[in-house]
Amino acid sequence: MSAIVGIITEKCPKCGKGKVFSRKGNPLLFQMPRMNENCSECGHKFEKEPGYFFGSMFVSYALVVGEMIVFFLLVHKFIESFVTILILIALLAILLSTFNFRMSRMAWMYLLDGKNKQI
Ligand SMILES: [Zn+2]
Structure with missing residues (x-):
C-alpha cells in the first residue's frame, strides 16, 4: 500500500x-x-x-492555503464580490477543519514514521 493511499484511508x-x-x-x-x-x-x-504532532500544524497550514487558492481560482470568475469570496473561503476552512486535522496528522506520521523508517 502506498503512503498516499495510507494517508487518505487513515491507516497505521x-x-x-x-x-x-x-x-x-x-x-x-x-x-x-x-x-x-x-x-x-x-x-x-x-x-x-x-x-509529536506540533509539526503537523505546518502541514495543515500548507493544506489550508492550497485549498483556499484552489477554491479562489474556481469561484473568482463567477463571484465578483471579493468580500463574498473571503467569507466563502472562511466557511470552507471551517467545514474542512476536521478533514485537514486528520490529513495533516496522517501526512506527518507517514513522513516521520512510515514503513521504511527504522526509528
Ligand atoms: Zn499498525
Whole structure:
C-alpha cells in the first residue's frame, strides 16, 4: 500500500491495517477527531511523545492555503464580490477543519514514521 493511499484511508503507518482515528469529527457539531493511542493490529504507538504532532500544524497550514487558492481560482470568475469570496473561503476552512486535522496528522506520521523508517 502506498503512503498516499495510507494517508487518505487513515491507516497505521507501520502495518497499513489498523485505523488511526476512532472518530472522524464534525465541525458542524463542534466535534474534534479522536485518535486511537495504539494501532489495533500491530500495537504501534501513534503519538510517540508529547508535542509529536506540533509539526503537523505546518502541514495543515500548507493544506489550508492550497485549498483556499484552489477554491479562489474556481469561484473568482463567477463571484465578483471579493468580500463574498473571503467569507466563502472562511466557511470552507471551517467545514474542512476536521478533514485537514486528520490529513495533516496522517501526512506527518507517514513522513516521520512510515514503513521504511527504522526509528
Ligand atoms: Zn499498525
